[in-house]
Amino acid sequence: MQYAYPLLAIFIWAGNTVINKLAVGAIFPAEIGFYRWLLAGILFTPFMLKPVIAHWPQIRPNLGKIFILGVLGMAVYQSLAYFAATLTTATNMGIILSLMPLMSLAMAIVSLGQRLTAGALAGAVLSFAGVLVVVSSGSLGALLEHGVNLGDAMMLIATLAYAIYSTLLKKWQLRLPPLVLLYLQVLVAVVVLFPLFVASPKVGPTLQNIPLVLYACLLASMLAPLAWMQAVVRLGPSRTTLFFNLLPLITALIAAVVLNEQLAMYHLVGGVLT
Template sequence: MALPHSSISQSPHQPAYVYLLPLAAVLIWSVNVIVTKLAVGAISALSISFYRWVLAFVLLSPFVLPKVWRQRQLIWPYLPKLAVLGLLGMLMYQGLSYEAAHTTSATNIGILNAMIPLFTIGIAAVLLNEKPTLFAITGGIISLTGITVLIAKGDLLDIIGGHVSSFHLGDLLMVVAVFCYAAYGVLTRLWQLPLDLLTNIYLQIGFGMLFHIPFVLHDGFSPINADNIWLVLYAGTLPSLVAPLVWVKSIQLIGPSRTSIFINLTPLLTAAIAVFYLNENWLGYHTLGAIMILGGVVMAQIGTARNTLR
């Protein structure tokens, strides 16, 4: 997952157990996909997305708000950029993910999330002038074909013949959501705001929360009750606060390259939990789509890494 820029102080020799840090973050994010699916019918997509960020904002305020106030003159010029990041990461990505869960499976959401690194490479090529290699482009084509297989549920004749009636709208929404999150990550790298991690996250959450308000006022708030309060509590704490901090700590200890490898486990962990906990079916087109998407992403990342080292 893309996160606000943080200084890296990687130590060369680390005990094996530190690799549990990125694994823990990936597991938290994978479980959150299941929570997203369980929210369907229990609370509206906009409401859980809004409540999630309200809770995270409230929990962070005692620790971060005094620092924000002291640094207000430093922060002020960066508010427009923080607003854009909050829009892309907190409203568009999360809001669309919750909405997508109404019409697609947690398995598909997890697999499509694997496209974030690939879309990141594509957007970085435009905004950061990081030209991908032929190897990376080939990987991208393979991954995009995998998305097509997944959305068409294995029947490519649907697309060739122009038949889209069998598509899940949620799959298309997730593609848009993933693109927004990739753009969020690239802009984070491009701007590299001179703010500490908690301040950065806190202000983005604040903007994301504000951007939700017009939509939830229009659609109405879903009440929090005994059936959905645990969904809100989970979403507003572990994936919103704990996982990002654990992820950044992992980057500091074992480096960004080693840490980023673990993100490729997200679709596999999500699918495994969905199959066993939600009783979702894992079908042949899931296997083919996942292999093509993950394989293409790995190729693209390797190609990009080689290009960077030249």
């Protein structure tokens, strides 16, 4: 039963990558990014006001750090993913996203003094090679000649932003309940993304895009983080992180069924390596 928690989170996040792609043409990236966190904030608020007030003495001196975490982990990461979805495939996004644990490991070695093992080094080399295969569409010569697809580049930056977020989370060790910290970061995302939402063209809520917003809010923004937190408590951080390796495979399978995306040989090679 304890393995159900990380699997649930991974399936939801893989599905959310496909949701990013389904949102293209149905709603503008800045819209779904803002609506997602706004709705999550509204739903969380009745349950989180008392805990926030109770922990305010611990929150106040850490407001700057909480703001940085909210910008990196909620606003930048997910917003770039919505924009990336307009320019690349969900399969590519899932494979690139699987680099996150290794990016986090590299930053932990530099900033936290974590030791680099031979296994971690081998994993890093293989994962980097796998992503190179994917972003080059199996042709490194074409990559050198034309550069990285803009959508893939956005997804790489988004993944890097979340890796920095994860590293800072470990480094700062904020003494706050996980749900309180999540709620405060959601509020940061709402504030930061509001100007982009105002400046963006808008479709508005429709029967086509409302289910996408609800999935992104209720499942990807609320249920998945809660399931992941439970997984960390029950299995520990190291064992839980291993489930992240399933993300590209599950994303590719969902994308093949829902989006009819064709799996090329370079997807299979890149997915195995990462």
